[in-house]
Amino acid sequence: MAKRKGMEVSIAIAEAASMCNVDVVSAYPITPQTHVVEHLADIVADGELDAEFIPVESEHAAMSACVGAAAAGARTFTATASQGLALMHEILFIASSLRTPIVMVVANRALSAPINIWNDHSDVMTERDVGWIQIFAENGQEAADLVVQAFRFGEDKRVLLPVMVHFDGFVVSHVVEPIEMLTHAEVKTFLPDYAPQQKLDIDAPISMGPVGIPAVYTEAKMAGEAVLRDAYGPIVECLDDFGKRFGRTYKPVETYRREDADILLVTMGGISETAMTWVDRARAAGEKVGLVRFRLWRPLPDKDFKEAVKGARVLAVVDRHFSPGGPGGPVAQEIKYILYGQKGAPSIVEFVAGLGGRDVGFADFDNMYKKAKAVLGGATVPPFEIVQVRGGHHGEA
Amino acid sequence: MEKLNVFAARLLPREDFVAQGHRACQGCAEVLAMRLVHKALGRNTIVASATGCMEIITSPYPETAWKVPWIHVAFENSASVISGVEAGYKALMRKGRYPKRKINFVAYGGDGATMDIGLQWLSGAVERGHDMIYVCYDNEAYMNTGIQRSSATPFGASTTTSPAGKVSIGQTTQKKNMPEIMAAHHIPYVATINPSYPFDLFEKVRKAAATPGPAYLHAFSACPTGWRMAPEKAVQIGRVAVETGVFPLYEVENGRYRITLETPQLRPMRDYLKPQGRFRHLSEDLIDEIEKRVHREYRELAAKVRVTNEEDRDGTRQG
Ligand SMILES: Cc1ncc(C[n+]2csc(CCOP(=O)(O)OP(=O)(O)O)c2C)c(N)n1
Ligand code: SF4
Ligand SMILES: [Mg+2]
Numbered sequence: 001m002a003k004r005k006g007m008e009v010s011i012a013i014a015e016a017a018s019m020c021n022v023d024v025v026s027a028y029p030i031t032p033q034t035h036v037v038e039h040l041a042d043i044v045a046d047g048e049l050d051a052e053f054i055p056v057e058s059e060h061a062a063m064s065a066c067v068g069a070a071a072a073g074a075r076t077f078t079a080t081a082s083q084g085l086a087l088m089h090e091i092l093f094i095a096s097s098l099r100t101p102i103v104m105v106v107a108n109r110a111l112s113a114p115i116n117i118w119n120d121h122s123d124v125m126t127e128r129d130v131g132w133i134q135i136f137a138e139n140g141q142e143a144a145d146l147v148v149q150a151f152r153f154g155e156d157k158r159v160l161l162p163v164m165v166h167f168d169g170f171v172v173s174h175v176v177e178p179i180e181m182l183t184h185a186e187v188k189t190f191l192p193d194y195a196p197q198q199k200l201d202i203d204a205p206i207s208m209g210p211v212g213i214p215a216v217y218t219e220a221k222m223a224g225e226a227v228l229r230d231a232y233g234p235i236v237e238c239l240d241d242f243g244k245r246f247g248r249t250y251k252p253v254e255t256y257r258r259e260d261a262d263i264l265l266v267t268m269g270g271i272s273e274t275a276m277t278w279v280d281r282a283r284a285a286g287e288k289v290g291l292v293r294f295r296l297w298r299p300l301p302d303k304d305f306k307e308a309v310k311g312a313r314v315l316a317v318v319d320r321h322f323s324p325g326g327p328g329g330p331v332a333q334e335i336k337y338i339l340y341g342q343k344g345a346p347s348i349v350e351f352v353a354g355l356g357g358r359d360v361g362f363a364d365f366d367n368m369y370k371k372a373k374a375v376l377g378g379a380t381v382p383p384f385e386i387v388q389v390r391g392g393h394h395g396e397a
Numbered sequence: 398m399e400k401l402n403v404f405a406a407r408l409l410p411r412e413d414f415v416a417q418g419h420r421a422c423q424g425c426a427e428v429l430a431m432r433l434v435h436k437a438l439g440r441n442t443i444v445a446s447a448t449g450c451m452e453i454i455t456s457p458y459p460e461t462a463w464k465v466p467w468i469h470v471a472f473e474n475s476a477s478v479i480s481g482v483e484a485g486y487k488a489l490m491r492k493g494r495y496p497k498r499k500i501n502f503v504a505y506g507g508d509g510a511t512m513d514i515g516l517q518w519l520s521g522a523v524e525r526g527h528d529m530i531y532v533c534y535d536n537e538a539y540m541n542t543g544i545q546r547s548s549a550t551p552f553g554a555s556t557t558t559s560p561a562g563k564v565s566i567g568q569t570t571q572k573k574n575m576p577e578i579m580a581a582h583h584i585p586y587v588a589t590i591n592p593s594y595p596f597d598l599f600e601k602v603r604k605a606a607a608t609p610g611p612a613y614l615h616a617f618s619a620c621p622t623g624w625r626m627a628p629e630k631a632v633q634i635g636r637v638a639v640e641t642g643v644f645p646l647y648e649v650e651n652g653r654y655r656i657t658l659e660t661p662q663l664r665p666m667r668d669y670l671k672p673q674g675r676f677r678h679l680s681e682d683l684i685d686e687i688e689k690r691v692h693r694e695y696r697e698l699a700a701k702v703r704v705t706n707e708e709d710r711d712g713t714r715q716g
Contacts, residue, residue: 023488026481050491052484056477057521064474064518068445068481071468074489076481094470200443200466200482202500209446209469210456 004178009140009167010035012179013079013105016147018049019187020103023074026054026065030084031117032169033107037079059084063091063102070100070162071208073199075151078102081169082109085123089130095162096131097224098208101154101194102162103147108269108320109169110356118357119169121269121320124297125330131224133163133231134298138272140177143167145248148187153238155194159231166297168270170357182246190245232299252301253308257283258290263372264309264346265291266317268331271353271360275318278365289369294331302338309339312346316372318360319384322352328384349375350384358388409595410436419462420454424628426635427451427534427618430592431505434532434616437602438501440465443486445479447506447515448472450541450620451534472506473515476522476531479504483527501606505532507618508549509539512575523584523611530605530612533575536620544623548573551643552690553683554675556623561678571690579613580649586612588648588657593617593635597646597657604648617644625674634672640664642695647702653714654701666691 014036017025025044027037044053052069056062059080070076080088085106095102111122124134133154137143143165150163167173182190198206212220236252243249256276258264267275272293282289292308292315294301309315319329327333332350339345349372354360364387371381414435421428431451435442446452446469455462456469470478483502489495504522506515511533519531538556539545546559550568555561559568580587586608588601598616605612617638619631626634638644639658643666646658666688670676679687708714 023492024481024484026484050488052488054480054484054525056480057517057524061474061477061480061518061521064470064477065481065484067470068468068478068483069485070481071478072443072482072485072489073494074485076485090471091474098468098470200468201495202441202443202466205464205466207456207461207463207467207469210458210461211453212458216458 004180006176006178007140008035008174008176009143009179010107010173011039012140012144012181013147013167014039014043015181016144017077017103018043019182019184020075020077020148020151020191022049022051022077024052024054024066024069024076025078026056026062026069026076027078027080028056028059028062028084030059030081032109032173033079033081033084033105035173036105036107040077059087060091063088063095066102067091067095067098067100070102071098071200073194073196073201075155075194076100076102077104079105079107081107082111082123085127086111089127092127092130092132094209097220099160100162101160103150103154103165104162105143105147105165105167107169107173108166116356117169119171119270120355120357124164124166125321128298128330131161131228132298133159133161133228133235135163135165135296136269136294137165137167137172138270138293139172140175140179141248142250143172144179144181145242145250148182148191149238149242149250151194152191153231153235156234156238157195157197159227159234160197161228161231166269172270186246190242229299232301235296250295251304252296253304254293254295255308256291258292258308258312260288261290261312262288262376263314263316263369264312265289265365265368266315266331266335267291267293268297269320271318271320274360274362275365278362281362282369287369300334300338305335305338306342309346314347314349314372314376316349316351316368318354318368319350319352320354322384322386328352332384347375349381352384352386353388364388409599412436414438414440414442414464415455416462416464418460420457421450422622422628424621424631426592426631427536427620428454429631430534430590430598430616430618433592433595433598434590434602434614435465437599438503438606441499442501442503443479443482444468445470445475445482445504447475447504447510448541449507449510450536451505451507453541472510474518475504475506475510476515476519476529479529480522480525480527483529502527502529503532504529505534507540508533508535508537509547512548512573520582523579523582523613526610528609528611530614532614532616534616534618535575536618536623537572538620538623540620540623549575553679553687555678556675566683567675567678576613576615576649583652584611584613585609585651586648589615589617589644589646591617591635591639591644591646593632594639594646594658601648601657604650623675625677626672630672634669637664637669641666641669642691643669645695645698647698653705653709654698655705656698656702663692663695
């Protein structure tokens with residue numbers, strides 16, 4: 001096994017994709033994803049990776065070309081963020097429906113307007129229904145590891161679905177971090193060659209993407225739903241096997257110091273690292289608090305989550321996006337779906353924090369925890385609260 | 398000559414790759430053009446389709462009219478999709494996972510898919526130099542969604558979103574010159590084709606296939622339904638379009654212009670406009686105006702051919 005080496009997370013991600021021996025990279029630049037694709041372009045230009053790099057004219061074209069390449073039977077990789085992901089929206093549904101196991105890393109960034117290049121989860125959370133596997137990395141090590149695993153479970157012939165690997169823009173993407181890269185030999189034994197079940201081949205012509213009339217559309221959608229839900233098994237198998245081989249174990253739902261906790265924070269992505277440090281501090285001060293995070297977001301690991309929060313009395317959910325005029329933050333809503341009607345289910349306190357790159361620090365966790373603790377004591381709170389708003393909720397100066 | 402050309406079509410290869418039994422309207426010359434294009438391209442072809450009539454009528458699941466590999470993704474992006482297929486094949490052939498052989502990578506779209514919503518995708522794909530052929534089947538409106546105007550709809554034509562009315566003449570703008578836009582990309586091959594001239598079409602499709610890099614074909618595609626004319630007139634109107642100068646048959650090969658079917662004396666515009674209901678409302682004055690414009694554009698094209706010929710003569714054009 002290789003040594004840990006200080007490297008920029010984006011570079012590590014590009015090298016991980018390169019080790020997977022991808023055949024086609026098709027991408028369009030957008031901050032904070034640029035270093036990933038620039039580095040891949042370098043790797044291809046230096047002949048270290050035998051791949052076609054398609055410098056497309058937009059993200060919509062990037063995803064379209066990815067679908068074409070994957071349909072031809074090529075291992076295909078791309079990267080985007082924010083406006084780019086939104087521009088791909090139309091084709092994301094089609095990529096999953098056509099069962100093209102593309103791997104895409106998303107350097108999560110806020111959506112306009114106002115235009116903002118910094119991190120939150122508005123880009124990913126508005127793409128929940130596109131039928132992709134979606135998984136979150138909290139740091140560079142995880143991102144590099146998950147890219148390799150994404151190819152394996154995405155291309156698994158029981159799955160054959162595209163995968164998004166999410167990692168936070170700037171706070172993860174641009175950080176230099178000690179990372180232990182797998183070696184080529186390790187990746188080779190872990191990740192078999194891509195063996196497409198169907199492809200655009202002149203020796204065995206097929207038609208892909210036909211018209212689905214009402215008599216068949218429901219069945220087609222049901223098939224997509226079944227395969228995505230059933231992907232859970234192969235995903236977990238892959239995560240476990242990775243853990244056994246390389247000693248870094250990933251779970252669909254991760255927990256931190258949850259034993260005997262009355263209150264659990266729920267976070268996703270990079271702020272989880274700050275949250276864990278905060279939990280350590282709170283624990284040291286005698287607070288019975290822990291942390292739960294979704295690593296796997298689609299398919300939603302509902303059973304794991306239920307298990308993870310068993311015994312907790314209050315969940316303080318920190319969302320990085322919300323539905324304007326709607327029911328608050330998406331993660332909290334999905335947790336309610338998971339726990340609804342369950343006897344003795346914990347109370348849920350919902351926060352929206354860290355929008356457009358606003359730092360979420362210890363003081364913020366202190367505040368949110370204080371409110372969760374009040375709920376534990378029987379207080380009622382608003383249905384959800386956007387925290388960190390200067391001048392109050394209506395922006396009064 | 399005219400008769401010979403029509404009947405000699407029987408001399409073309411028998412094998413079709415767009416099968417019978419598709420759902421096109423009677424007399425659809427768009428599907429005729431597409432059938433001929435694929436007759437010419439043959440078996441070693443992979444196709445990316447845009448959304449539109451030609452996609453809908455050939456692929457009602459579980460049936461398909463396609464005997465070659467075919468993929469439909471969305472309305473605007475068939476050029477990007479085929480660029481991905483081509484890149485995938487390039488990599489996989491290099492790595493020995495496909496046998497090395499010549500494959501035609503073909504994308505197509507209607508005039509709406511090509512000239513309006515998908516212009517950027519097409520421009521990007523050909524600018525990147527992929528080895529691909531793009532075919533625009535131009536029936537001069539969004540037929541699949543019910544005859545709405547596009548930037549290919551000719552001046553004066555009535556459509557459902559540029560209807561002729563008490564104070565409207567129908568489409569008030571001039572048709573976008575798409576082959577010229579493609580020629581301005583300096584790609585190796587651009588040509589106009591017309592299913593009413595199958596031999597000319599065959600020659601150009603084969604040239605496009607033999608050209609390394611991107612090629613663009615713009616197909617005249619009479620649509621009896623949208624043009625409000627008798628289905629049995631579709632092939633004939635294609636010939637009148639050439640004879641009146643409305644749709645000149647030409648090619649641009651590495652920047653060299655050549656008219657492939659000379660029409661020394663252009664037929665009167667009325668012969669083209671009168672059989673079509675979409676032009677029924679036009680006044681004689683407007684018809685004269687249209688004729689003048691068509692003649693002027695034809696002269697502009699002829700001038701480009703003259704420049705090519707002069708350059709060839711005096712050797713000022715290199716390569
Ligand atoms: C993004 C998007 N916008 C609009 C449509 C609706 N639509 C489907 S086909 C079509 C028109 C097709 O016109 P054209 O490309 O000229 O092809 P034709 O049907 O005339 O052959 C439209 C507007 C769509 N499918 N996708
Ligand atoms: S509407 Fe026109 S183009 Fe479409 S199938 Fe019918 S005749 Fe052909
Ligand atoms: Mg059309």
